[in-house]
Amino acid sequence: MTKINQLLPIDQIAQQCGIDHDHLIPHGKYVAKVDLSIIKANQNKAKGKLVLVTAITPTPLGEGKTVNTIGLSEGLNYIGKKAIACIRQPSLGPVFGVKGGAAGGGQAEVLPMETLNLHLTGDIHAITAAHDLASAAIDSRLYHEERLGDEFTAKTGLPRLNFDKDRIIWKRVIDHNDRALRHVTVGLGGGVNGIERRDGFEITAASELMAILALANDLHDMRQRIGKIILGYNTEGGVITAEDLEVAGAMTVLLKEAIHPNLMQTIENTPVLIHAGPFANIAHGNSSVIADRVALPLADYVITEAGFGSDMGMEKFFNIKYRQSGIAPSCIVLVATVRSLKSNSGKYNIKPGQPIPKEISESNVELLEIGAANLAWHIQNAKSYGMPVIVAINRFPHDSDEELAFLQQYALHHGAFACEVSEVFTKGGKGAEKLARHVVNACEQKSEIKLPYQSDDKLMVKIEKIAKKYGAKKINLSEQAKKDIQDIENLQLDHLPLCVAKTPMSISADPALKNVPIDFDIDISHLAISAGAGFIRVYAGNIMTMPGLGTNPAYRQIDIDENGQVVGLS
Structure with a gap:
């Protein structure tokens, strides 16, 4: 049960840390958003x-x-x-799955x-909505281009994007652990139901939009980043971005409140x-x-x-x-x-x-x-x-x-x-x-940041330097990973930093290797581009972007009592 009697109204907390009323967007008595204009107002402090x-x-x-x-x-x-x-x-995935509440604890x-x-205040739901808007736009464009064929441009005034339905990389998202959604087929039955193709869901925290929200400097920067998102590839192998699909603006509109912390x-x-x-x-x-x-x-x-x-x-x-x-x-x-x-x-x-x-x-x-x-x-x-x-x-x-x-x-x-x-x-x-x-x-100590690789290092050199820090002796690239590296270099995006997707349960990429493993192999299955977020995802080991629920999920202990108090969440 929340220790509500110990809380101060959120406007008092804001005043305490120097946030004035003009920069506060209240969401009830104990929560507020802070308007981004405060950054410019305090830029000389x-x-x-x-x-x-x-x-x-x-x-x-x-x-x-x-x-x-x-x-x-x-x-x-x-x-x-x-x-x-x-x-x-x-x-909500970990909250109702394994971890339960994630607000700290005790005192x-x-x-x-x-x-x-x-x-x-609904930020994660806004990300889900914006992400899935792009998914809906992809399947709509795919459907109408195939339905109208050569008449598409004449009737709509839009160029054909020619999505390769087998190379659409923008999956749908939901903020729950649900392994049954990892691989799905959409457009079943064809016809008015759309184009049948394989798809899947990731958890919302894995959405590139989540990374963009975390890395953007302001609303304009977020809009530019969303436009760069690679949604898939056309039938000639070229990339198709959210800007190409003309959905980036609407996606940003759905996130215009979420950008305020x-x-x-x-x-x-x-x-x-x-x-x-x-x-x-x-x-x-x-x-x-x-x-x-x-x-x-x-x-x-x-x-x-x-x-x-x-x-x-x-x-x-x-x-x-x-x-x-x-x-x-x-x-x-x-x-x-x-x-x-x-x-x-x-x-x-x-x-x-x-x-x-x-x-x-x-x-x-x-x-x-x-x-x-x-x-x-x-x-x-x-x-x-x-x-x-x-x-x-x-x-x-x-x-x-x-x-x-x-x-x-x-x-x-x-x-x-x-x-x-x-x-x-x-x-x-x-x-x-x-x-x-x-x-x-x-x-108060003097310090100077030392990074393990330079931006202009070759992509494979970056991977090797990070793997060496982990203690690996060998990197095994799948054929898909080799192709992905070549594609990234051809797109001239190899200057981007790495985001290694691996198990957190070991310094290595194998959760079974405990303590301080040394001289192990790292298997790289594939790489992917997060052009809007500004990094290259490197998948090491068996990494799921949609978790599943365990045999004893946390939701079993979560309930609400007759007084409306949530129990079992902390």
């Missing part, structure tokens, strides 16, 4: 420091990255600094929790901006550039979170978000837990919903030391981008003092700038007091 929160290799036990992102913002306010958190909007939670998790608050009334929700295994996994630009002139510190481990969302922050926006963090906070590091040891096959082995719950420094190699790898990976790295040990009740002391020394020995136990779940900002002071100190 001094900017705060950006802090990027990432994690070790995730496990089904959870690491608490969002909890610590929110808790650290509370901790900075607790020590007298002005802080704002910027996080992604939860997708480090965004409120109202059910508002954040369920629809918020959403303002909410934590349980301690710390401001939080929520905007966009790309996953980090199939997209770039970071909240929006716009939210960062809004927040930085308003705060001393802006805390933002990158999805999954440092090999996933953090890597994509630097190689995609930073390259496009120029917004650089001043330090990295790496979240780890004792039990997740034990799980990362590889000695147990832990799956969601199954009992936790007693060796993980009991004090066991020997087991922890084995799994801690994963922490050392992520410290070095984060440091390789030129930033000071602070390890935040997210404390659980069964963690022993001996284990915590070992882990702190281990992290410092392996290159961490600092390592601190975080107790934000139980204590809120006070539980992050020491962590916050380390962050302040780290942000």
